[in-house]
Amino acid sequence: MKAIKMAENIYRVGANIENGDLFEGMWPIPDGVSLNAYVLTGLKTALIDLVRDWDNAPDELTKQIDELGIKKFDYLILNHIEPDHTGWLNGFLRKHPDTKILTTKKGAAMIEGFYHVTENVSVVKSGDTLDLGKGIELVFEEIPNVHWPETMVTYEKSSGILFACDAFGSYGSISEKVFDDQLSEEEHAFYDRESLRYYANIVGSFSVFVQRAVAKLADLEIKMIAPSHGIIWRENPSEIINRYLKFASYMNGPAEPEITIVWGSMYGNTKEVLTSIIEGIRSEGVVVHVHQTPDEDVSWALASAWKSRGLVLGMPTYEYKMFPPMSAVIDMFERKHINNKKVLRFGSYGWSGGAQKEFDKITEGLKWDCMEPVEWQGRAKEEDHKKAYESGKALAKAIKEM
Ligand SMILES: Cc1cc2nc3c(=O)[nH]c(=O)nc-3n(C[C@H](O)[C@H](O)[C@H](O)COP(=O)(O)O)c2cc1C
Ligand SMILES: [Fe+2]
Ligand SMILES: [Fe+2]
Incomplete structure (x- = not known):
């Protein structure tokens, strides 16, 4: 140089x-x-x-x-x-x-x-x-x-x-x-x-x-x-x-009328439902950014979450709590002031669940407007996919109206 x-x-x-x-x-x-x-x-x-x-x-x-x-x-x-x-x-x-x-x-x-x-x-x-x-x-x-x-x-x-x-x-x-x-x-x-x-x-x-x-x-x-x-x-x-x-x-919102999805899955049961959520969002013509954890560093998810009005967070239950890589993402979002978002959580569990309970507790202090979660046992059935599609669509609709 x-x-x-x-x-x-x-x-x-x-x-x-x-x-x-x-x-x-x-x-x-x-x-x-x-x-x-x-x-x-x-x-x-x-x-x-x-x-x-x-x-x-x-x-x-x-x-x-x-x-x-x-x-x-x-x-x-x-x-x-x-x-x-x-x-x-x-x-x-x-x-x-x-x-x-x-x-x-x-x-x-x-x-x-x-x-x-x-x-x-x-x-x-x-x-x-x-x-x-x-x-x-x-x-x-x-x-x-x-x-x-x-x-x-x-x-x-x-x-x-x-x-x-x-x-x-x-x-x-x-x-x-x-x-x-x-x-x-x-x-x-x-x-x-x-x-x-x-x-x-x-x-x-x-x-x-x-x-x-x-x-x-x-x-x-x-x-x-x-x-x-x-x-x-x-x-x-x-x-x-x-x-x-x-x-x-963007910190005080509303940010761009876009949605960021961050997800992690062990055996693919949570991943399978991702497609239905994306389809629901796209049916409203809303731009969606998808990031997988822990495969991709949180740096990129932070960037798209920062500019998005809507967040979708997908993770299964792991030892009565959230899949740990996703709790690390949410912890980073808290530290980096990912505030004022409309949020949907989805994920699979094996027996009694627990991810949602921890999610509710951890996100209590964040300025997030959380929708009804989409949860199911094991592999999602047709009705779970339908609920996921409808929830994605409802989120997309809501952020367009902000
Ligand atoms: C290490 C490990 C811990 C788990 N802990 C729980 C648990 O505490 N409660 C529960 O309901 N399911 C638990 N499960 C079951 C998973 O939530 C279930 O298999 C789920 O379908 C995994 O979703 P995925 O395919 O998206 O990874 C556990 C699974 C693994 C592998
Ligand atoms: Fe510097
Ligand atoms: Fe600096």
């Missing part, structure tokens, strides 16, 4: 993580993720955000910085202290010992906590500015909890670039075509999907703070959005802002 010019004296540098590791130690990234950092060369030089010592990212970054002919940085601006953007800090400071770090007050405390660095750290707050010379002037704005409590963004006045860190980001490696206007429809569709999955996995819980951050940034004339993961929005920055606002709005 090469450094990419974004505006006069402003460059994107960074690396793709493609070594098969999970993101945050838990989210699959089969198509990688990019760690973006930004170099500003006024009379003073600044680097915005860093990388983690991960899949050779520091070497990649160093190579691109060398290509730009930069020998020293006056400032390292850390918008967010999560290790994907700071992990290489001690190594970076060994190379550039005189760099002054700028971060928020909470950020400074975290830098001490994570990296034991206290020297040359200056605290900035919302509205503070930094003039780098050659017309480059930065403004800092705190956007707490997008994604951690210390998070801020950095705005450059002359170019109108917002360096947004985790906000407006996406999974997916990026090529040297980093700008939105360079991508094909197919590539956009890919980042569209991966931005939703990233949002539901990483940012969704903080949706209220996303809304507050966007409101706070409303007065800035944003001409380009430069996140620290994913593509840079130069032609149409409002597209990703509006997309994030739309994603944030």
Whole structure:
């Protein structure tokens, strides 16, 4: 990868993580993720955000910085202290010992906590500015909890670039075509999907703070959005802002008029009824997304559940409770604020059941409007399939009317 010019004296540098590791130690990234950092060369030089010592990212970054002919940085601006953007800090400071770090007050405390660095750290707050010379002037704005409590963004006045860190980001490696206007429809569709999955996995819980951050940034004339993961929005920055606002709005519902099914089955008795439910939903012309657990990671189910008004959860009874992989999915849905959904549960049992009882207990605190479940003993009979079809249809009808 090469450094990419974004505006006069402003460059994107960074690396793709493609070594098969999970993101945050838990989210699959089969198509990688990019760690973006930004170099500003006024009379003073600044680097915005860093990388983690991960899949050779520091070497990649160093190579691109060398290509730009930069020998020293006056400032390292850390918008967010999560290790994907700071992990290489001690190594970076060994190379550039005189760099002054700028971060928020909470950020400074975290830098001490994570990296034991206290020297040359200056605290900035919302509205503070930094003039780098050659017309480059930065403004800092705190956007707490997008994604951690210390998070801020950095705005450059002359170019109108917002360096947004985790906000407006996406999974997916990026090529040297980093700008939105360079991508094909197919590539956009890919980042569209991966931005939703990233949002539901990483940012969704903080949706209220996303809304507050966007409101706070409303007065800035944003001409380009430069996140620290994913593509840079130069032609149409409002597209990703509006997309994030739309994603944030799904938390309180109603989301899209679609239905997400997540199911797990040991011997196929629950699986058999899935088809009847899908047919019932489709008879109303409603889009349905189907995810199997534990075969597929919950990351994808989270993404489609986040944007769906309706949920169907299928699992048999297992040791008087729910089939464990499905209880893990529901636990994740609770943690990730999959709220305000209309929900149908279905599943087989062998003798006395028990899955429904646990389901009712676990979902009590969630803002779910649950329909009458579809349950049967062993292999479903014709009447069970009919009930499943009718329930799927009723759910589809209900979400169309929301
Ligand atoms: C390990 C195991 C534990 C089970 N525990 C219960 C149970 O506690 N109560 C019950 O009614 N059925 C229980 N069953 C029976 C299943 O719920 C039943 O076989 C069901 O049809 C499985 O659905 P599936 O084919 O979709 O996996 C258990 C089955 C297995 C294999
Ligand atoms: Fe983060
Ligand atoms: Fe991040």
